[in-house]
């Protein structure tokens with residue numbers, strides 16, 4: 001259980017109090033305000049609301065005969081032990097209701113007397129777990145539909161939108177709905193995982209929240225352990241891996257959802273102690289003078305990007321078939337540098353040996369059934385003792401090819417359509433969709449085999465994505481219409497391999513990467529149109545040299561690897577790669593001019 005440091009809870013309470021005053025209420029202690037923590041745990045936020053509410057109230061109502069109080073203070077939590085702790089710890093000066101139960105099961109948490117005309121203040125730190133126990137609850141599923149549409153109301157095109165089922169996302173949606181139903185308007189102030197601020201799939205969530213609220217303020221609390229850092233210290237306030245953020249949405253009475261809320265942003269960076277000191281001394285979030293974001297489609301400051309860059313097509317527009325790399329979840333069993341050793345392991349597994357097997361291949365988990373995996377391995381080996389079609393090369397990391405037992409039942413994400421596409425493709429470009437790291441962007445490569453999803457980074461927010469030259473059905477992986485309008489002056493539409501080499505040249509160009517570094521880390525790379533047919537062919541040639549340098553490197557284990565640009569290659573190819581990169585720079589100069 002991750003509890004909120006009191007300094008943060010009090011900061012949230014002060015900021016909520018101030019936002020309520022902006023809505024015309026007398027802060028948290030106003031008799032027409034309902035204070036609600038939807039996942040209150042032992043009551044850190046409710047205690048903070050009480051202390052800050054009383055403090056603010058003493059300043060503004062010092063002559064009142066009776067200390068004012070909110071209409072009701074409601075704490076909900078599924079854990080009876082936490083509710084018992086809250087009951088013991090919280091003062092009873094305010095009308096307090098603490099209830100055990102699943103908050104997300106119902107929106108009817110306030111009776112008519114509590115609701116009538118009241119302004120709602122929802123604050124807290126709901127669970128962040130990847131999976132919510134309420135997965136599949138019809139109430140939430142229906143509400144989450146709003147988060148699955150973009151700002152134009154179109155369904156999100158992504159195949160995977162699992163991140164929109166995270167518990168904190170559900171708590172946000174639930175809180176938004178209560179805010180929408182609050183007759184006297186609402187303030188929602190939640191500390192959650194910060195991923196939704198800039199996650200591409202979370203754009204639907206941001207779009208809906210921009211409509212639900214009249215204004216939004218974000219305090220990024222930093223501390224992600226999931227990104228490559230610049231090197232300075234930035235600690236997590238909760239000792240968890242993802243970065244955290246406080247987000248406050250304000251919804252006045254009679255709010256018009258036809259407009260999109262302005263978003264203001266501030267961030268804390270540094271040691272945990274320094275952050276807590278800052279939170280203790282800052283009056284409210286508004287006092288931290290958050291910057292107004294010019295583009296509120298992402299809730300973090302936008303990189304300053306050349307307007308031209310945004311007009312270029314993103315790689316998936318040119319090459320529509322792309323897949324994330326393969327993921328076994330048990331590499332120690334399925335992947336090996338030595339083919340013979342891997343086969344031996346498969347045979348022992350198929351023969352029913354008790355193990356234990358590396359990578360816990362004999363152990364069942366939510367998505368893995370070792371008995372079915374064993375049967376699948378046995379079937380493969382009975383057909384072909386060498387498993388020639390199944391034990392194949394995998395592009396595991398740059399410079400590291402491995403043998404992989406690509407038997408789907410053994411893999412968490414076997415990506416059969418990527419395998420099929422690779423069998424029909426000369427090459428695949430590998431890159432990432434986003435990179436939350438702070439080091440210069442360098443996430444690209446070229447492979448001829450199926451690629452592992454950690455090929456370019458081990459971080460889950462930075463998975464390798466392959467764009468093969470051909471689709472699984474063997475058709476060229478090119479959107480002819482998009483390519484034709486992008487490179488309208490080329491004499492003829494290029495074959496997929498040329499387009500891919502051109503893109504490789506672009507991604508290898510140091511000036512392209514330096515100029516668009518921030519944009520490259522935010523979403524798929526965008527590809528500038530070639531300046532002329534001649535320049536296109538020069539780029540294709542430079543891309544071919546880069547590919548050759550990478551590819552040759554893979555098999556040159558004899559010489560020690562060196563780094564060229566941001567790439568690791570074997571020493572014997574370093575000269576060739578340096579030359580290829582210089583060629584890409586020259587060939588691209590006109591397109592970037």
Ligand SMILES: C[S@@+](CC[C@H](N)C(=O)[O-])C[C@H]1O[C@@H](n2cnc3c(N)ncnc32)[C@H](O)[C@@H]1O
Nearest residue numbers: 003004039040041077078079102103125126127
């Ligand atoms: C991250 S803790 C935060 C607790 C408290 N707000 C704090 O900051 O110390 C999340 C809390 O959510 C509760 N919780 C998890 N799922 C819940 C659900 N579906 N309904 C209500 N409470 C839930 C847990 O029991 C836990 O107390």
